[in-house]
C-alpha cells in the first residue's frame with residue numbers, strides 16, 4: 732500500500748470498538764479500541780489498516796456517512812458497492828498485516844461479541860459483510876480477487892432474494908474496478924437512521 736501524505740490518528744469516545752476513515756488526512760478510532768492496544772495490538776492494527784485501505788481507495792466519504800450518521804442505502808446496487816468496498820478493506824487488512832487465519836478469526840470474533848453485530852441479512856441490508864462472513868471470505872480467498880467478488884455478490888443476491896441477480900451482478904462489476912477509487916461511483920443514499 733502506498734499513501735503519499737501523513738495520516739493523523741484521532742480518538743473519539745465510544746464503548747464500541749470502531750474506526751472511521753475521516754477523510755484523506757485522518758482516521759478516527761474509538762477510545763475503547765485504543766485501550767485494547769496493550770492486550771491485543773493486532774486488533775488495533777486490523778482496524779487501522781482497514782481504514783487506511785478506505786483512504787487508499789477514497790472510500791472515506793461513503794464510510795463516514797454510514798458510520799457517523801447511520802445512513803442507509805436506497806438500492807441494492809448501492810448496498811452491493813458498499814459491500815465490495817468493505818470486504819476489500821477487510822481482505823487487505825488480513826493480507827497486509829500478515830495475520831494467521833487464527834489471529835484474524837480471533838480479532839473478528841472479539842469485534843463481533845462486543846459490537847453485537849447483526850445477522851448476515853441485516854448486515855447486507857446496510858451494505859456490510861457480517862463478521863462471520865468476513866472471516867470466511869478472507870480465509871477462503873486471501874486477496875481481493877474476481878473470485879471473491881463473484882462469491883460475495885452471488886451470496887448477497889441469494890440472501891437478499893434479488894430476482895434479477897445476473898443483471899445486478901453485471902452492473903456492479905461493470906462499475907466497480909477493484910483497483911480504483913470508489914468515490915466517483917453513483918451510489919445513492921437515503922437519509923434516515925438504519926438502527
Ligand SMILES: [Zn+2]
Pocket residue numbers: 781785794817820
Ligand atoms: Zn470500513
